[in-house]
Amino acid sequence: MNFNVSVNNLSLTYGSYPALKDVSFILNEPKIYGLLGRNGAGKTSLLSILASFREQTGGTIAIGGEAPFENAEIMKHVSFIFNKDYKDESDNVKESLEYVGRYRSQFDAEYADYLVEKFKLPLKKPIKEFSKGMQSALNVTIGLASRSPITIFDEAYLGMDAPTRDIFYRELLEDQSNYPRIIILSTHLVSEMDYLFDEVIILHKGSIVLQEDFESLVTKGSSITGAAEVVDEFVHPMKQLNSQQLGNTKSVMVYGELSEHDRKVARQRGLEIGPISLQDLFIHLTEGDD
Structure with missing residues (x-):
């Protein structure tokens, strides 16, 4: 059955x-x-x-x-x-x-x-x-x-x-x-x-x-790190989950798959792209008033 x-x-x-x-x-x-x-x-x-x-x-x-x-x-x-x-x-x-x-x-x-x-x-x-x-x-x-x-x-x-x-x-x-x-x-x-x-x-x-x-879910999130102004411009059209800044260095978590073009542009602008964990996604997808 x-x-x-x-x-x-x-x-x-x-x-x-x-x-x-x-x-x-x-x-x-x-x-x-x-x-x-x-x-x-x-x-x-x-x-x-x-x-x-x-x-x-x-x-x-x-x-x-x-x-x-x-x-x-x-x-x-x-x-x-x-x-x-x-x-x-x-x-x-x-x-x-x-x-x-x-x-x-x-x-x-x-x-x-x-x-x-x-x-x-x-x-x-x-x-x-x-x-x-x-x-x-x-x-x-x-x-x-x-x-x-x-x-x-x-x-x-x-x-x-x-x-x-x-x-x-x-x-x-x-x-x-x-x-x-x-x-x-x-x-x-x-x-x-x-x-x-x-x-x-x-x-x-x-x-x-x-x-x-699971595998496709965790590839949909990325962390974008670099000079604050450059990061802000790059992530502006994306769904942003969270951001952290220390001095002029900023890291923003985004949700949504990055295209090869996005990745190329990020490299050209000196930005670092990293993975984010399921826990990061879970925390930010369930944020809101209790």
């Missing part, structure tokens, strides 16, 4: 507050999609609709051509990994993984055991006594080992230290290479995780700002 995701004019309101407004996008390839947004942008609201934890107020969503809400046949193929509260649960790791395995037909118990060892998780200790980082490591173990056609990680790394996050990232890339599926990573750790993304979706104030292939 094809598990493509199609979202059309999706909206969600909490009382009179619009959490999501006319959101439309398509996920039709087995890729790692980075869902980026500032706190309160609507990321978790959107993902909870994709995972059928709640129903949208307006618009449509289809997974494999079917509406997923209260659709057991669709939802057994979707895994939503979020920061679960384990304080009232007495299960240990072994019991928890056995439970997941009963309800996920693609679940790989051998791979789950490998990840448990990799993350150094104690098998018999109740999960509610784990540190936040250990609970997050268990969550991503479940998400990776489930191998669901649609796997969603909503800031699932919270509490993990840097070495543990690195294990998660490496395992994610390797398992995606071996078992391709649609993986959605929601994050605000843009600079740390950008190399994981095949495609980027930026959500701002409940609306999609852009959806674009």
Whole structure:
């Protein structure tokens, strides 16, 4: 079965507050999609609709051509990994993984055991006594080992230290290479995780700002550096994201692909053209009043 995701004019309101407004996008390839947004942008609201934890107020969503809400046949193929509260649960790791395995037909118990060892998780200790980082490591173990056609990680790394996050990232890339599926990573750790993304979706104030292939997105931004007056003249017709000046030297971030002619002119005028990061683009594309 094809598990493509199609979202059309999706909206969600909490009382009179619009959490999501006319959101439309398509996920039709087995890729790692980075869902980026500032706190309160609507990321978790959107993902909870994709995972059928709640129903949208307006618009449509289809997974494999079917509406997923209260659709057991669709939802057994979707895994939503979020920061679960384990304080009232007495299960240990072994019991928890056995439970997941009963309800996920693609679940790989051998791979789950490998990840448990990799993350150094104690098998018999109740999960509610784990540190936040250990609970997050268990969550991503479940998400990776489930191998669901649609796997969603909503800031699932919270509490993990840097070495543990690195294990998660490496395992994610390797398992995606071996078992391709649609993986959605929601994050605000843009600079740390950008190399994981095949495609980027930026959500701002409940609306999609852009959806674009990662490689083409980062080539659309440049930094132009040189004498202030020359830089100002060169970037005048361009979309400017940010500028910094020290003495007579100025650097301006611009968004939009530079033509060969632009690059030639820049060199002739003594200007330096450099790349800008996804984080730079993210920050400036989501600027504005909160």
